[in-house]
Amino acid sequence: MEFVDVDIGKNYEKQEVLRDVKFKVEENEFLVVVGPTGCGKTTIGNILSGLEKPTSGHVRMRGEEIEPTVHNISYVFQEPSCIPWYTLIDDVMMGLVIKGEEHQKAVQRAHEVIKLVDLQGFEQYYPRQISGGMKQRVAIARAYATDPDLLIMDEPFGHLDAQTRYLMQIEIMRIWQQEKKTVVFITNNIEEAVYLASRIIVLSKLPASIKGEYIIDLPRPRELTDPEFLRIRAEITDQVEAID
Amino acid sequence: MSPNTTESIKSVFYNLFSLFIVVILWTIFSWWQNSPFFPSPGEIWKAFIGLLTHGDIEGISLGTHIFWSLVRIFAGFAAACILGIPLGLIMGLWPRLYNRTRAVIEPVRFIPPIAWIPMAIVLLVGFSRYAFLIWLGAFFPIFINTLLSVARVSPIHVNVAKVFGAPRWYIIRKIVIPSVMPDIATGMRVGLGIAWMCIVAAEMIGGEMIGIGRLILKYAELIRMGEIIVGMLVIGVIGFIMNEIFIVIERHIFRWRSEISID
Numbered sequence: 402m403e404f405v406d407v408d409i410g411k412n413y414e415k416q417e418v419l420r421d422v423k424f425k426v427e428e429n430e431f432l433v434v435v436g437p438t439g440c441g442k443t444t445i446g447n448i449l450s451g452l453e454k455p456t457s458g459h460v461r462m463r464g465e466e467i468e469p470t471v472h473n474i475s476y477v478f479q480e481p482s483c484i485p486w487y488t489l490i491d492d493v494m495m496g497l498v499i500k501g502e503e504h505q506k507a508v509q510r511a512h513e514v515i516k517l518v519d520l521q522g523f524e525q526y527y528p529r530q531i532s533g534g535m536k537q538r539v540a541i542a543r544a545y546a547t548d549p550d551l552l553i554m555d556e557p558f559g560h561l562d563a564q565t566r567y568l569m570q571i572e573i574m575r576i577w578q579q580e581k582k583t584v585v586f587i588t589n590n591i592e593e594a595v596y597l598a599s600r601i602i603v604l605s606k607l608p609a610s611i612k613g614e615y616i617i618d619l620p621r622p623r624e625l626t627d628p629e630f631l632r633i634r635a636e637i638t639d640q641v642e643a644i645d
Numbered sequence: 646m647s648p649n650t651t652e653s654i655k656s657v658f659y660n661l662f663s664l665f666i667v668v669i670l671w672t673i674f675s676w677w678q679n680s681p682f683f684p685s686p687g688e689i690w691k692a693f694i695g696l697l698t699h700g701d702i703e704g705i706s707l708g709t710h711i712f713w714s715l716v717r718i719f720a721g722f723a724a725a726c727i728l729g730i731p732l733g734l735i736m737g738l739w740p741r742l743y744n745r746t747r748a749v750i751e752p753v754r755f756i757p758p759i760a761w762i763p764m765a766i767v768l769l770v771g772f773s774r775y776a777f778l779i780w781l782g783a784f785f786p787i788f789i790n791t792l793l794s795v796a797r798v799s800p801i802h803v804n805v806a807k808v809f810g811a812p813r814w815y816i817i818r819k820i821v822i823p824s825v826m827p828d829i830a831t832g833m834r835v836g837l838g839i840a841w842m843c844i845v846a847a848e849m850i851g852g853e854m855i856g857i858g859r860l861i862l863k864y865a866e867l868i869r870m871g872e873i874i875v876g877m878l879v880i881g882v883i884g885f886i887m888n889e890i891f892i893v894i895e896r897h898i899f900r901w902r903s904e905i906s907i908d
Contacts, residue, residue, distance in 0.1 A: 450808050470810035482801050486823045486901045496809040527901045547809065 409455035417608040433594040436604030446555035475544035477554040483528035490524040496547035514542040534565040692871030714857040721779025729787035737795025782843035783836035790832025794825040
């Protein structure tokens with residue numbers, strides 16, 4: 402049985418957004434979904450997380466329809482998502498608290514993931530007091546804290562400047578290698594995709610469907626100027642930009 | 646000295662200076678008018694001291710008037726909070742409830758408290774008359790602010806909780822309520838201000854001879870402008886003080902909103 406099995410279509414009113422988006426997610430892989438802007442990538446994230454229902458088809462995890470109250474899912478949103486009235490540690494503990502984890506253990510786990518994203522010393526800070534990059538690290542820590550079976554990230558670095566974005570990519574790789582999770586990472590940045598992915602699926606323009614799939618088995622940490630890296634990157638870029 | 650402290654010292658200075666200018670203009674104007682209907686600041690001060698030490702024509706002191714007015718205000722205001730906040734939350738969370746009753750709610754909002762006076766006289770007695778009129782003034786700002794604020798709760802914050810499988814009650818308690826609290830506080834501050842402004846209207850019909858509004862009415866019958874102006878100023882200054890206290894409390898409670906950043 403597949404770990405996660407996705408086969409969905411989605412319409413908003415008359416606009417068809419997703420058409421036969423069909424793929425599988427293997428346990429502990431880093432799957433990157435890449436596609437042009439405005440092709441319904443966020444919709445895929447929302448449906449995978451159970452926040453939105455597909456118009457047709459299904460998302461199944463180990464054969465069961467996905468459901469936030471049943472499955473252990475985490476979602477790092479594209480928009481800044483820190484809760485303004487929570488201190489950093491309360492924010493990171495949120496998922497654990499909701500899932501009924503014992504307070505002492507929740508605090509301990511929160512400290513672990515705060516260390517993982519390198520934010521020690523900021524536990525009592527409010528979102529207003531920290532930078533954009535730090536806020537996104539809080540969101541990642543919060544997502545990791547619950548030890549999710551499926552971790553969805555929807556352009557988590559889209560709002561960051563190029564420098565911070567680059568550092569965050571290195572960071573997310575380090576975290577993933579330290580605590581292996583099944584990740585579905587959504588982005589429109591092909592370099593980012595090739596840098597992170599163990600597998601890439603490419604989406605077409607609206608209505609989105611799967612256009613191609615790439616297994617990336619370059620050794621990590623990857624070198625952005627490595628010829629093989631550049632070749633794969635160019636190939637995917639061609640496919641994303643190609644007129645259907 | 647930090648630029649902030651310098652700025653606040655400056656602002657205190659300029660406020661005092663503006664007050665001083667107004668008193669000077671007032672003095673010149675009253676001198677030029679030379680009429681018992683336009684008393685000078687000196688005469689107003691004398692009226693104030695007289696009310697403070699000897700009380701009014703019935704011997705009731707200014708402090709007693711103020712005290713009872715405040716008691717009435719807080720009764721009406723408390724009732725407005727107790728009803729307005731939960732009702733605003735409920736109608737905000739279930740917008741259909743509001744959409745299907747707005748033809749009842751909205752027109753009532755536009756009837757000024759003064760227009761309710763005859764009804765209040767006929768239907769209510771004693772303390773409830775005061776409380777009712779003040780409640781009318783305070784209720785709608787609190788209710789409407791709460792209601793509109795619920796609609797503005799950020800969907801992303803709700804979704805963060807939802808993805809973790811949070812039950813509706815958790816979302817209401819931990820996301821919706823903290824997020825609307827600052828707007829509720831603003832509604833309360835505005836409501837308290839309006840309630841206080843209704844005090845004269847409320848005390849017109851309350852029957853008792855005590856209260857700062859009643860004090861003004863007593864001296865209105867005697868056309869004693871000095872005491873009337875004292876009453877007006879007392880209302881103004883107390884309203885100002887209550888508002889300032891409220892702002893300080895708001896700032897303290899909602900520290901998470903303050904603008905400090907280490908970016």
